[in-house]
Amino acid sequence: MNTPHGAGTASTHRVLILGAGYAGMAAAIQLAARTKRRADVQVTLVNAQERFTERLRLHMTATGQQLGEMDIPALLAGTGARFVRGWVTAVDVHTKTVRIDDSRVLHYDTLVYGLGSVADTALVPGVDDHAYTLNGAQDAALLADRLARLASGTVVVAGSGLTGVESAAEIAERYPKVNVVLAGRQEPGASMTVKAQAYLRAALDRLGVQVRSGTAVTKVLPDSVELAGGESIAADVVLWTGGTRVSPVAAAAGLTVDGRGRVVTDAALRSVSHLDVYAVGDAAAIRQGYGVMHGTCQSGMPTGVHAAVSIVRALNGRQPKPFRFGYYHTPVSLGRHDAVVQFTHPDDSPRRGFLTGRTATWYKETVSASPWPTYRRMKKMPSSGAFWPHGGRFTRLRGAR
Ligand SMILES: Cc1cc2nc3c(=O)[nH]c(=O)nc-3n(C[C@H](O)[C@H](O)[C@H](O)COP(=O)(O)OP(=O)(O)OC[C@H]3O[C@@H](n4cnc5c(N)ncnc54)[C@H](O)[C@@H]3O)c2cc1C
The missing domain is CATH 3.50.50.60 (FAD/NAD(P)-binding domain)
Structure with a gap:
């Protein structure tokens, strides 16, 4: 037609x-x-x-x-x-x-x-053929199906940005018998203050997530990933979260x-x-x-x-x-029972303040659950000042144009 x-x-x-x-x-x-x-x-x-x-x-x-x-x-x-x-x-x-x-x-x-945007699966050979992504609900459901059938073994989460961190923590919490490896260039929580980052790292340790930072995944194979430097990690499942593309x-x-x-x-x-x-x-x-x-x-x-x-x-x-x-926070879930919320300056650099534990878990859940009810309220009261008519509220930045 x-x-x-x-x-x-x-x-x-x-x-x-x-x-x-x-x-x-x-x-x-x-x-x-x-x-x-x-x-x-x-x-x-x-x-x-x-x-x-x-x-x-x-x-x-x-x-x-x-x-x-x-x-x-x-x-x-x-x-x-x-x-x-x-x-x-x-x-x-x-x-x-x-x-x-x-x-x-x-x-x-x-x-x-x-x-x-979606995860950039073209960055490294083998990702398109052998790795799962969180590009959409269907992709996530495919991974859920695979994880449900994995009694033990190793899941490599490739990409140590916040999507990788949240995914690794969630998988480790839901599947404690599975060995979860989080591999990527940056230290998990690299954009946070030293204390918030230390909290995040301790939570990953508690959940049993093995962190391999400071290295890039350079190839994904049917049963392993290769790291820069040639090391290979056996993997039953690979989740790719490295980079995004539009x-x-x-x-x-x-x-x-x-x-x-x-x-x-x-x-x-x-x-x-x-x-x-x-x-x-x-x-x-x-x-x-x-x-x-x-x-x-x-x-x-x-x-x-x-x-x-x-x-x-x-x-x-x-x-x-x-x-x-201006940005105001970076909320990161660490499974269903823990989280860290880093408050930020408008340019997304970290402020000193951050939340952890139950308060952060509640905060993160409130933020994640809020868009749909917000749309419902917008439908009735689109002009409400609560809906950023001129952008974010915390936009004043020293030295900014
Ligand atoms: C696991 C995960 C956790 C995240 N956590 C956070 C967080 O805690 N805080 C935060 O701020 N951000 C987070 N992000 C990032 C956040 O999800 C994105 O920044 C946000 O979704 C961008 O919104 P968007 O409307 O621009 O695009 P999207 O949410 O990507 O929506 C794009 C829409 O367009 C549709 N679409 C795309 N191409 C086509 C096409 N060709 N034809 C028709 N439809 C199409 C898609 O199906 C989708 O419905 C997270 C991302 C992931 C993957």
């Missing part, structure tokens, strides 16, 4: 949002709620699945824990926004169309690009992208090359006074809100405002 879908009328402004992750979902709900009574605006959200993926919790899915059902079309119900399930294969910035599943075509007047769709469309393929935005989150395209979340390269933001949920949701607010301003003939964001 090749018929253009959503052609609209001459007076209808079509806003198309690609990706219903933390950022795209925030943009969609905000736009839908803010334009609910306007007949001249049509909001459409496109996503690969109808069910919202709680990416923050995929290490829980991977260890067989059931998460709540979060139905995207049900959330959008009553707002007038449409949901289209499908895989975005191309954007044509000249005809202002998006191709879905290579067969359907959707038109836009304004595009919000929020296709997120969809090639933006670069292929001719949008200006950075070296990692992320859409380079102006201060208002519009593509610097195409002002009718906004970019949000992990898929965007957004410059702040401290540098280009790195992708997180805590920053992704405010980018979605800001893009929506800016689009509504533009529809009303007003100029969008600059986006400002």
Whole structure:
């Protein structure tokens, strides 16, 4: 089928949002709620699945824990926004169309690009063939299935960033008979204060996680991984969490992208090359006074809100405002009964304060559980000051522009 879908009328402004992750979902709900009574605006959200993926919790899915059902079309119900399930294969910035599943075509007047990121499985040979990932709920479920059948043996978690740390801790806690090795270049919790990092390391030791930091996994084989220097570790299961990559769709469309393929935005989150395209979340390269933001949920949701607010301003003939964001915390789960929360400066460098133990576990759970109820509240009260209309709240940075 090749018929253009959503052609609209001459007076209808079509806003198309690609990706219903933390950022795209925030943009969609905000736009839908803010334009609910306007007949001249049509909001459409496109996503690969109808069910919202709680990416923050995929290490829980991977260890067989059931998460709540979060139905995207049900959330959008009553707002007038449409949901289209499908895989975005191309954007044509000249005809202002998006191709879905290579067969359907959707038109836009304004595009919000929020296709997120996935683990970079192309960094090292063998990852695509032999390693599991946490790229989506299905990938995590595949790993859950494999782990459930593994009575003993070794799981190597490749990549010692925070996703690797959370995954290794979760697997070790759920499967105490399994030998869990966390291997990667950086020391686990490297971005935290010395004390918070020491706490995290002690928790990994308590859970029996063997840490092999200061070394890179250079190859993944069917039954082992190779480390830089030639050492080999036998592995029944390998989980790859090293590095992230973004969809090639933006670069292929001719949008200006950075070296990692992320859409380079102006201060208002519009593509610097195409002002009718906004970019949000992990898929965007957004410059702040401290540098280009790195992708997180805590920053992704405010980018979605800001893009929506800016689009509504533009529809009303007003100029969008600059986006400002400062990080405020790094919450890391260490299984279900422990966690560490490092408070941060706006540029994500650690403050002195951090939480551990039960308080941190409660804090982390509260943060991870909050997006879906937040979207529900946004649907009713999109203009509430609680939803970062101008970006994050803690944005003042000494010496920043
Ligand atoms: C295990 C794990 C734990 C994490 N923990 C934290 C944490 O504690 N705190 C934190 O801030 N961050 C955390 N992160 C990072 C965080 O999940 C990401 O930064 C966040 O999900 C980015 O949101 P997003 O909306 O940009 O993209 P995503 O959440 O990646 O969503 C993108 C959406 O687009 C869809 N999509 C992608 N390509 C296409 C396509 N071509 N066609 C159709 N649909 C498509 C995807 O299916 C998905 O629904 C964690 C990540 C992982 C994997």
